[in-house]
Amino acid sequence: MLEIEHVTKQYGQFMALRGVSLRASEGEVFGLLGPNGAGKTTLLRILATLLSPTTGRVVVAGHDVHQAPEAVRQLIGVVNGGMGLPARLTGREVLWSFAALYGMGRDATEARIAQLDRDLELGRTLDIRAGEYSTGMKQKVVIARAIIHDPAVLILDEAASGLDIFARRTLLDFVKATRGPGRLTLYSTHVMSEAEEVCDRVAILHEGQLVTEGSIPEVLARTGESNLERAFFALVKGSEPHAV
Numbered sequence: 501m502l503e504i505e506h507v508t509k510q511y512g513q514f515m516a517l518r519g520v521s522l523r524a525s526e527g528e529v530f531g532l533l534g535p536n537g538a539g540k541t542t543l544l545r546i547l548a549t550l551l552s553p554t555t556g557r558v559v560v561a562g563h564d565v566h567q568a569p570e571a572v573r574q575l576i577g578v579v580n581g582g583m584g585l586p587a588r589l590t591g592r593e594v595l596w597s598f599a600a601l602y603g604m605g606r607d608a609t610e611a612r613i614a615q616l617d618r619d620l621e622l623g624r625t626l627d628i629r630a631g632e633y634s635t636g637m638k639q640k641v642v643i644a645r646a647i648i649h650d651p652a653v654l655i656l657d658e659a660a661s662g663l664d665i666f667a668r669r670t671l672l673d674f675v676k677a678t679r680g681p682g683r684l685t686l687y688s689t690h691v692m693s694e695a696e697e698v699c700d701r702v703a704i705l706h707e708g709q710l711v712t713e714g715s716i717p718e719v720l721a722r723t724g725e726s727n728l729e730r731a732f733f734a735l736v737k738g739s740e741p742h743a744v
């Protein structure tokens with residue numbers, strides 16, 4: 501469902517990605533892990549058609565991101581740190597406006613909002629204005645907005661960061677519950693316990709290169725460590741714990 505072949509990304513003289521190749525399949529939650537500056541956001545922005553790779557090729561559900569960005573955009577939902585909400589709109593109004601952008605009809609939109617209300621425990625968040633939201637309420641609506649069209653590929657870039665323990669739990673349970681045929685979730689995080697809980701396979705990036713890739717048991721076996729955090733430190737040599 502996702503093929504990344506020899507992708508590089510250069511910002512001026514700086515190489516943020518140095519020939520990354522990866523594959524991920526439908527039905528998986530695929531974790532993208534790495535310390536600050538590893539290149540995770542750069543790679544996810546390339547998959548989301550927001551950036552072009554300098555070299556290499558990315559194919560999402562059979563569509564090349566460079567040749568068919570519109571087709572890719574219809575298939576993906578993206579949550580990253582940089583997305584605001586219009587302060588004067590309620591959560592429900594935000595979701596209706598995004599559903600309209602995706603060409604969803606009235607009945608489908610109503611049913612989808614009801615489902616997202618249940619899955620993400622939106623509750624009264626739907627009917628108050630975004631300007632009055634807490635961080636957790638805002639993030640839930642940002643996630644609901646990203647998946648209003650039920651995308652096949654869900655890209656969550658540090659989506660749990662800043663959430664309190666309840667909102668984080670809702671998000672992690674949602675990610676696990678929506679795993680299934682026809683869907684791939686890409687989950688980038690610094691938090692190894694989150695990755696250990698939700699991810700079927702992980703890739704660890706460091707300084708723009710892939711350090712390892714595989715199921716969590718495979719990564720643990722490769723390093724001889726007992727948990728992902730220890731395996732991460734063993735693999736990303738030279739990274740201080742405080743940088744992760």
Ligand SMILES: Nc1ncnc2c1ncn2[C@@H]1O[C@H](COP(=O)(O)OP(=O)(O)OP(=O)(O)O)[C@@H](O)[C@H]1O
Binds near residue numbers: 511537540
């Ligand atoms: N627009 C840009 N211009 C120049 N350098 C950039 C740009 N965007 C990112 N970089 C650099 O590319 C490298 C990778 O950044 P990226 O944001 O992809 O890393 P990351 O793994 O997502 O890190 P973090 O966990 O801190 O978000 C960093 O060294 C960053 O400074």
